[in-house]
Amino acid sequence: MYMTSIELLPLRDVSESCAPQIVDAITSEAADGLARQLKALADPTRLRLVSMVAAHPAAEACVCDLQEPLGLSQPTVSHHLKTLVDAGFLHREKRGTWAYYSLVPRALDRVAGLITTV
Amino acid sequence: MYMTSIELLPLRDVSESCAPQIVDAITSEAADGLARQLKALADPTRLRLVSMVAAHPAAEACVCDLQEPLGLSQPTVSHHLKTLVDAGFLHREKRGTWAYYSLVPRALDRVAGLITTV
Numbered sequence: 001m002y003m004t005s006i007e008l009l010p011l012r013d014v015s016e017s018c019a020p021q022i023v024d025a026i027t028s029e030a031a032d033g034l035a036r037q038l039k040a041l042a043d044p045t046r047l048r049l050v051s052m053v054a055a056h057p058a059a060e061a062c063v064c065d066l067q068e069p070l071g072l073s074q075p076t077v078s079h080h081l082k083t084l085v086d087a088g089f090l091h092r093e094k095r096g097t098w099a100y101y102s103l104v105p106r107a108l109d110r111v112a113g114l115i116t117t118v
Numbered sequence: 119m120y121m122t123s124i125e126l127l128p129l130r131d132v133s134e135s136c137a138p139q140i141v142d143a144i145t146s147e148a149a150d151g152l153a154r155q156l157k158a159l160a161d162p163t164r165l166r167l168v169s170m171v172a173a174h175p176a177a178e179a180c181v182c183d184l185q186e187p188l189g190l191s192q193p194t195v196s197h198h199l200k201t202l203v204d205a206g207f208l209h210r211e212k213r214g215t216w217a218y219y220s221l222v223p224r225a226l227d228r229v230a231g232l233i234t235t236v
Contacts, residue, residue: 025187026169031162041233042156044149051144051236069143112230115159118169 026118034114040087041111045070046080050089050108053101060102144236152232158205159229163188164198168207168226171219178220 026034041047048070053061067077081101084090089108090101144152159165166188171179185195199219202208207226208219 025173026166028162028166031165031169035160035162035165038156038160042153042160044146044153047149047153047236048144048146051149054236055143108233108236112233115226115230115233118165118172118226 030114034111034118037087037089037111038115040083040089043080043083045072045076046084049077049080049084049101050103053090054103058102060100063099063101066101148232152229152236155205155207155229156233158201158207161198161201163190163194164202167195167198167202167219168221171208172221176220178218181217181219184219 041050049066052066052069053059056065063077063081066081067074070077081090081092085092085101088104091104093100093102159168167184170184170187171177174183181195181199184199185192188195199208199210203210203219206222209222211218211220
């Protein structure tokens with residue numbers, strides 16, 4: 001019979017001094033995944049980009065509207081947008097000349113939920 | 119009469135092509151602050167430390183119980199704990215030989231709330 005793979009942190013002998021048992025904690029794999037997503041958000045420009053997209057009608061914005069308010073070069077803004085797309089926070093769609101970015105539904109809520117239950 | 123200091127992103131002339139108005143978005147100061155807090159959390163070891171503290175009775179753990187499960191040196195663990203204390207997620211109290219770390223109430227909830235309303 002095989003057990004499902006659940007990583008538990010090592011338990012310590014309660015007879016040791018200063019050693020309450022750790023009965024539950026985030027797995028190292030879950031911590032790696034959440035850290036990657038938080039790193040993608042942990043930048044002022046990227047937070048402002050997410051916020052600007054969210055503030056647009058239908059939570060979708062043309063890349064042409066995101067560059068000017070930030071005062072950054074097009075390659076810099078594109079780099080930040082790619083990071084947010086790769087992390088699953090924004091969706092990118094090319095339509096004609098421009099790329100349009102929209103919020104991935106519930107992506108921010110999901111990360112927020114993981115933080116409160118870490 | 120003085121206005122309170124609320125930063126709004128520049129509005130663009132709606133007659134321009136591809137230019138819906140941005141009526142509300144996170145201020146750059148708020149983005150800086152939230153990015154700093156997220157950076158402090160955006161590390162697998164620090165997420166595991168927060169999780170281990172939370173899993174201890176009364177959400178308080180002796181530093182002596184946090185080092186061994188991570189398999190990291192004492193200076194490395196201390197560095198990560200200091201980052202979490204500086205960011206306002208953990209509280210540190212020295213009692214006798216050991217330092218004890220506890221969760222700052224509602225700190226994780228507050229950051230999660232900011233993410234969902236970014």
